[in-house]
Amino acid sequence: xxxxxxxxxxxxxxxxxxxxxxxxxxxxxxxxxxxxxxxxxxxxxxxxxxxxxxxxxxxxxxxxxxxxxxxxxxxxxxxxxxxxxxxxxxxxxxxxxxxxxxxxxxxxxxxxxxxxxxxxxxxxxxxxxxxxxxxxxxxxxxxxxxxxxxxxxxxxxxxxxxxxxxxxxxxxxxxxxxxxxxxxxxxxxxxxxxxxxxxxxxxxxxxxxxxxxxxxxxxxxxxxxxxxxxxxxxxxxxxxxxxxxxxxxxxxxxxxxxxxxxxxxxxxxxxxxxxxxxxxxxxxxxxxxxxxxxxxxxxxxxxxxxxxxxxxxxxxxxxxxxxxxxxxxxxxxxxxxxxxxxxxxxxxxxxxxxxxxxxxxxxxxxxxxxxxxxxxxxxxxxxxxxxxxxxxxxxxxxxxxxxxxxxxxxxxxxxxxxxxxxxxxxxxxxxxxxxxxxxxxxxxxx
Numbered sequence: 001x002x003x004x005x006x007x008x009x010x011x012x013x014x015x016x017x018x019x020x021x022x023x024x025x026x027x028x029x030x031x032x033x034x035x036x037x038x039x040x041x042x043x044x045x046x047x048x049x050x051x052x053x054x055x056x057x058x059x060x061x062x063x064x065x066x067x068x069x070x071x072x073x074x075x076x077x078x079x080x081x082x083x084x085x086x087x088x089x090x091x092x093x094x095x096x097x098x099x100x101x102x103x104x105x106x107x108x109x110x111x112x113x114x115x116x117x118x119x120x121x122x123x124x125x126x127x128x129x130x131x132x133x134x135x136x137x138x139x140x141x142x143x144x145x146x147x148x149x150x151x152x153x154x155x156x157x158x159x160x161x162x163x164x165x166x167x168x169x170x171x172x173x174x175x176x177x178x179x180x181x182x183x184x185x186x187x188x189x190x191x192x193x194x195x196x197x198x199x200x201x202x203x204x205x206x207x208x209x210x211x212x213x214x215x216x217x218x219x220x221x222x223x224x225x226x227x228x229x230x231x232x233x234x235x236x237x238x239x240x241x242x243x244x245x246x247x248x249x250x251x252x253x254x255x256x257x258x259x260x261x262x263x264x265x266x267x268x269x270x271x272x273x274x275x276x277x278x279x280x281x282x283x284x285x286x287x288x289x290x291x292x293x294x295x296x297x298x299x300x301x302x303x304x305x306x307x308x309x310x311x312x313x314x315x316x317x318x319x320x321x322x323x324x325x326x327x328x329x330x331x332x333x334x335x336x337x338x339x340x341x342x343x344x345x346x347x348x349x350x351x352x353x354x355x356x357x358x359x360x361x362x363x364x365x366x367x368x369x370x371x372x373x374x375x376x377x378x379x380x381x382x383x384x385x386x387x388x389x390x391x392x393x394x395x396x397x398x399x400x401x402x403x404x405x406x407x408x409x410x411x412x413x414x415x416x417x418x419x420x421x422x423x424x425x426x427x428x429x430x431x432x433x434x435x436x437x438x439x440x441x442x443x444x445x446x
Contacts, residue, residue: 001033001035001036001037001056001057001121001122002036002037002039002054002055002056002057003029003036003037003038003039003055003056003057003058003059004038004039004040004041004053004055004057004058004059004082005021005022005025005026005029005038005039005040005041005058005059005061006041006043006058006059006060006061006070006073007019007021007022007041007042007043007044007060007061007066008043008060008062008066008067008069008070008073009043009044009047009066009069010044010065010066011065011066011356011359011361011423011427012359012361012420012423012424012426012427013044013419013422013423013426014044014045014419015044015419015423016153016154016415016419017153017154017156017201018042018148018154018155018156019042019061020143020155020156020157020158020203021061021088022040022041022042022147022148023040023143023144023145023147023148023155024140024141024143025059025061025110025114026038026040026143026144026147027141027142027143027144028110028111028114028115028141029114029118030141030144031141032114032115032118032119033118033122036118038144038147039053039055040147040148040149041053042148043069043073045149046149050073050076050077053077053082055082056082056083056121057082057083057084057085057121058073058074058077058082058083058084058085059085059086059087060073060074060084060085060086060087060088060102061086061087061088061091062086062087062088062089062090062091062098063088063089063090064089064090064093064334064336064337064355064358065355065356065358065359065360066090067090067098067355068354068355068356069356070086070101071098071101074086074101074102075101078101078102078103083103083104083121083126084101084102084103084104085102085103085104085105085106085117085121085126086098086099086101086102086104086105086106087105087106087110089171089175089338090337090355091105091106091107092106092107092108092175092338093171093174093175093336093337093338094337094338095107095129099128099129103126103128104117104126104127104128104129104130105128105129105130106130106132107129107130107131107132108131108132108133108134108175109132109133109134109135109161109176110132111132111135111140112132112133112135113130113131113132113133114132116130117130134161134162134176134177134179134181136181137160137161137181137182137183138183138184138187140183140187142190142191142194143155143191143194145194145195145196146196153197153199153415154197154199154200154201155195155196155197155200155201156200156201156202156203157188157191157192157195157200157201157202157203158183158202158203158204159182159183159188159202159204159207159219160180160181160182160183160204160205160206161176161177161180161181161205162176162177162178162179162180162181162205163176163178163180163205163206164178164179164180164209165235165275165276165278165279166275166278166340167262167264167274167275167276167279168273168274168275168276168339168340168341168344169264169274169276169303169333169334169335169336169339169341170339171336171338171339172205174338174339175338176205180209180212182212182215185218185219185222186222188219188222188223189222189223189226192223192226192228192230193226195228197228198227198228198229199228199229199230199231199408199412200228200229200230201230201231201232202230202231202232202233203232203233204232204233205233206233206234206235206279207232207233207234207251207259208234208235208238208239208247208251209235209238210235210237210238210241213238213241213243213244213246213247214243216238216247216250216251217243217246217247217250220247220250220251220253220254220256221250221253221254223254223255224250224253224254224255226254226255227255228255229255229256229257229408229412230254230255230256230257231256231257231258231259231260231412232256232259232260233259233260233261233262234259234260234261235261235262235279235280236261236279236280236281236284236287236288237278237279237280237281237287239281239287239290239291240281240283240286240287240290244290245290245294248290248291248294248296249294251294251296252294252295252296252404256296257296257297257405257408257409257412258296258297258298258299258405258409258412258413258416259291259296259297259298259299260299260300260301260329261288261291261298261299261300261301262276262279262280262300262301262302263280263284263300263301263302263328264276264280264301264302264303265302265303265306265308265309266302266304266309266313266316266317266320267308267309267310267313269308270306270308270309270313273306273308274306274341275340285324288300288324288326289324292325292326292402294402295402295403295404295405296402296405297326297327297401297402297405297409297412297413298324298326298327299326299327299328299329299416300320300321300324300326300327300328300329301329301330301331302317302328302329302330302331303330303331303332303333303334303360304317304330304331304332304333304377304380304381304384305332305333305363305367305372305377305381306333307345307348307365307366307367307368309333309372310369310372311369311371311372311376311380314380314381314383314384315384317330317384317388318384318387318388321388321393325397325400326397326400327388327394327397327413327416327417328388329420330381330384330385330388331360331361331381332360332361332362332363332364332377332378332381333364334358334359334360334364335349335364335365336358345365348365348366349364349365350363350364350365350366350374359427361378361381361382361427361431362374362378363375363377363378375435378431382424382427382428382431385424386421386424386425386428389417389420389421389424391421394413394414394417394418394421395414397413397417398410398413398414401413
């Protein structure tokens with residue numbers, strides 16, 4: 001049997017990150033049946049791979065912004081007689097939709113379902129839907145690093161699943177549950193040691209949880225001997241707990257260079273409306289200063305254009321980046337399927353917009369402020385984003401990065417922001433062309 005495992009192209013081009021599902025699902029496959037021939041395809045890196053692809057079955061993992069290209073890939077492969085199995089967060093949220101483009105859909109996590117998919121396919125009894133259970137994470141295989149072609153600079157390691165917070169915009173809790181399931185620390189150390197590169201990403205929703213600071217300290221301490229540098233995603237509330245300082249010191253000593261923080265909203269009112277204030281704590285700016293004081297660089301992710309946001313928030317985001325001395329990565333608010341936010345915004349959604357617009361660069365719903373038209377929100381998003389990502393700001397930020405991370409954190413800062421800037425510029429030019437065509441049609445119609 002020949003199996004292709006596919007991650008569809010990302011909206012704004014290739015990024016130097018190996019999609020973790022590829023090498024991990026390959027490991028699950030190999031453990032079930034070592035005789036299966038496996039090919040891994042990251043479509044952003046190798047967009048022409050499908051023209052000559054030969055396989056019996058293709059597993060396609062889709063997120064909402066990659067659903068449409070994923071469906072297009074499936075249609076091409078099915079026309080050549082290849083069986084298609086969908087999985088991932090979007091397929092879990094909308095399995096009936098995904099089934100229209102494939103032969104089977106894995107709903108939920110793969111570990112408990114994927115072996116049965118392989119057995120059923122071999123027996124000619126493939127079922128339309130498979131339901132993965134949320135199981136303990138004490139028997140996960142080491143991803144098959146090295147199988148993915150091309151020069152992928154960063155691998156992703158996951159050490160836990162689940163999230164107890166109730167942020168309305170997030171898909172993690174609906175997909176992985178509200179209970180935190182931790183992997184054994186020695187398994188995390190094993191996987192990090194297997195990564196061929198000297199730098200990696202901790203891909204957890206949160207690398208430290210309030211109430212579990214000691215577990216984070218123990219894991220960071222165990223990773224100290226890896227000799228590798230890393231970055232990860234962390235919330236702000238645990239930073240300010242009594243164990244926060246010890247935890248941050250342990251993280252830095254384990255090789256941590258940068259933490260990506262969900263700032264989520266510019267205004268406190270919007271933050272509260274998203275129910276995200278539970279993870280940020282009461283003094284976000286003080287928490288950012290604490291991180292930097294412990295030698296860790298900070299990048300903030302946040303959303304603009306929500307129904308509780310204003311025009312001023314776009315400008316305030318640029319001012320915030322300068323005041324805090326951090327890099328900033330904005331998006332327009334996206335009501336993803338399966339989230340509470342989508343239910344709240346359902347009556348305001350522009351239903352004619354397909355999933356290809358769910359990239360964080362389009363206005364997807366009505367706004368109560370008449371001045372916040374879709375075109376205005378999108379225009380201000382690009383203008384403020386490109387101002388934050390200007391070369392002047394990217395390189396001046398290097399002088400604000402804590403010296404403890406030199407030179408790795410400084411190089412990483414540039415490497416992570418330049419591709420984002422490039423993708424943003426490409427998207428902006430595409431957006432301007434689209435708007436020009438629309439205006440031309442409107443002019444001719446009048």
